[in-house]
Amino acid sequence: MLLKRKIALVTGGASGVGRATCHMMAGEGAGVIVADLDEGGAAKTANAIGEAAFPITLDVSDERMWVQACAHIVEALGRLDIVANIAGIGRGGSIEDTDMDDWNAMIAVNLTGTMLGCKHGLKTIVTSGGRGAIVNMSSIGGLVGPSDIAGYCASKGGVTTLTKSVAMHCAEKGYPVRCLSIHPTYVDTEMLDPVADAGGISRTDLTAGMAKLVPMGRVAAADDVANAVVFAASDRAAMMSGSALLVDGAQLAGPPSAHF
Ligand SMILES: NC(=O)c1ccc[n+]([C@@H]2O[C@H](COP(=O)([O-])OP(=O)(O)OC[C@H]3O[C@@H](n4cnc5c(N)ncnc54)[C@H](O)[C@@H]3O)[C@@H](O)[C@H]2O)c1
Incomplete structure (x- = not known):
């Protein structure tokens, strides 16, 4: 029971890595707030978990919704210990064909959404007397640039450098809060469906192709990433803050071998 009696807010809880994290955190003893823009999906995850979870509707890019959500959590549960900023969206495009709507949407959800989760999550953890961590979902794409x-x-x-700034701030203030980022390789979730559709192939064929790019020979499962989030959020990672945890099957460990 790595998260016994902890209260955790997980964004993106309706799908993929967020959903897997909600299940795993509840299994480790946490009370889980399943937050997502997708109201029905959040409710479905919370229902599947049972008494240890409740859903809230949250657009992570909307500051007013963060204020309301945090107030609601403290009112209902008295405290917050953990925020897992997992909600995210992916749109393709090289620098020459980056569409402005796609750019603005990714900055709003992935970066502004994570910043607001850090800002209001930290404030709520500290003022409610919680102790724990903020875990931010980055990517191998937050360290290198395909x-x-x-x-x-x-x-x-x-997200990678924001995490380090939040970690430094918490340490300097003496807050009982750590902040870490997680950097997965390709993860077999619903996020890959539009990528497969755009390529005119099935998700199975897409992940098979991706697996060839990962030295360990497979893409990550949502549970592989959730395991890292749970560890980062738990007291087992007590001396880790500002860290960037790779969940990449050695993809960034080095260039492919030139010896055939
Ligand atoms: N799937 C991958 O290959 C992969 C690889 C590296 C990193 N990631 C990151 O992992 C995280 C989870 O991705 P996933 O694969 O589980 O994707 P997913 O599409 O399965 O789930 C993303 C969830 O975020 C929610 N969401 C989107 N916009 C939102 C908003 N404005 N407010 C609240 N919720 C919102 C969606 O409704 C959905 O439930 C993302 O941050 C993603 O960038 C994914």
Whole structure:
């Protein structure tokens, strides 16, 4: 029970990595607030978990909704210990064909949404007497820059350094809050459906192709990433803050071998 009696807010809880994290955190003893723009999806995740979870509708890019959500959590549960900023969107495009609507949407959800989760999550944890961590979902694209996802990399690179600034602030203030970022390779979730559709192939064929780019020979499962989030949020990671945790099957460990 890594998160016994902790209260955790998880964004993006309706799908993929967020949903897997909600289930895993509840299994580790946490009370979980399942937050998502997708109201029905959040309710479905919370219902599947049972008494340990309740859903809220939250657009992470909307500051007023964060204020309301945090007030509601403290009123209902008395405290907040953990925020997992997992909600995110992905749109393709190299720097030459980056569409402004796609750029603005990714910055709003991936970067502004995470910033607001850090800002209001931290304030709520500290003022409610909580102790824990803020875990931000970045990507390998927040550390390196594949050519075909320029805007996504920019938004996730922002998450990487924002995390370090939040970690430094918490440490300097003596707050009982750590802040870490998680950097997965390709994860087999609903996020890959439009990528497969755009390529005119099935998700199975898409992930098979992606797996060839990962030295360990497979893409990540949502649970692989949720495991890292739960660890980062738990007291087992007590001396880790500002860290960037790779969940990448060694993809960024080095260039492919030249010895055949
Ligand atoms: N799937 C991958 O290959 C992959 C790889 C690296 C990083 N990531 C990151 O992991 C995170 C989770 O991705 P996933 O694969 O589970 O995707 P997903 O599409 O399965 O889930 C994303 C969730 O975020 C929610 N969401 C989108 N916009 C929102 C908003 N404005 N407010 C609140 N919720 C919103 C969606 O409704 C959805 O439930 C994202 O931050 C993503 O960038 C994914």
